Amino acid sequence: MTHGRQVPPGGTLFHEGDPVVSIVTVTSGMVKLYKLFEGRRQIIGFATQGRFLGLGNESFHTFSAEAIDEVEICSFSRDLFDQALERFPQLTRVLLERARDELTTAYDQMLLLGRKTARERVASLLLGLAGDALDADAHTVSLPMTRNDIADYLGLTLETVSRVLTELRKQHVIAMPNAHLVEIIDRATLSELAYGP
Amino acid sequence: MTHGRQVPPGGTLFHEGDPVVSIVTVTSGMVKLYKLFEGRRQIIGFATQGRFLGLGNESFHTFSAEAIDEVEICSFSRDLFDQALERFPQLTRVLLERARDELTTAYDQMLLLGRKTARERVASLLLGLAGDALDADAHTVSLPMTRNDIADYLGLTLETVSRVLTELRKQHVIAMPNAHLVEIIDRATLSELAYGP
DNA sequence: CGCACTCTTGACCGCACTCAACGTTGGTGG
């Protein structure tokens, strides 16, 4: 069966280790995907409109998923999904391409987590979200997640995230109309921080 | 065309950004896969026997690959690979499954890089390599790579890696017949460090 | 209004990094 659903902020879609009973796609809103270890949390990605959670065919979820704001999702039962794969073999290719994309971003994130400074990490996030936006070169970036979420995504603490944002603001690299909206003022500086010269 | 080749230690298989001209699998030896940023290096994985480098169909390599010890590889031309995908559609499924596996390990590594201490990172590496070994529960782990390679894989410095290994040795968690061979003595402690209780 | 939650800012701390010296090992050529 296919089936739409609303999930309120903070609502759980599934947990790591849960058996995969249905394939989920995000219709609107933002979902955080994370893993836990000894009370510590690593957010491995933020999923927005159009994103598959998982790539089908796995038995258990390898991460947890939780709504950040009001989220709409669409679920297919595994059976239906598997039937679709039988009927439209091309679909496997599409999934493979998705997997490739996710691997590429995962590798980029490993570089960030292993080798970038706090400033560079925040700059990378801002440009990453700016690029994700529908309007490709948007000057404003929305940050619906909390500072804690950002920290757990970037391998930092919420205080460090806050300090870096303040610093970038004072240096007129960004402006912040409010705590969850960033205007990119000096994209060149941000880009050099995130990706080098 | 398909085509086997030997690569000496330190030899380059390809660089990040190079166009993908052939699909490469590792036949023997160990290859390090890495990305560079501003002179810093992040090793995203070590590939051993049987591993595909890349998952076909991408235009450019997303990481560099370099031999650690004496390596044998087998390359297929892209054309041949694409033909095989046409003829044996099931192959796409196999690739998708590989991609899933690599994503799972990438997510685990993101947790490690973002949220684990130096001790926990080294313990994770040792148990990871022990699990990779053909003999599943081998209690000796081979470390053909340098301390620098290990550091760049774990998001640490070579000095920290060396210090942690020394510490684990002094605490009789491991023994080291030589610098590139580790005997696991207290697997329980190692496992608790790496994966929690 | 009051409570709870988030964000910001400050003071201090500590884990891992940096810099430096020394030890070990393996390869090379006299």
Add this chain to the structure above:
DNA sequence: CCACCAACGTTGAGTGCGGTCAAGAGTGCG
């Protein structure tokens, strides 16, 4: 065969970036 050297690994001393702890300032909701 051994002296030399370069690469790698280990260890020590000191530093600093980001973490921890704590206080205060918004902000939104019942």
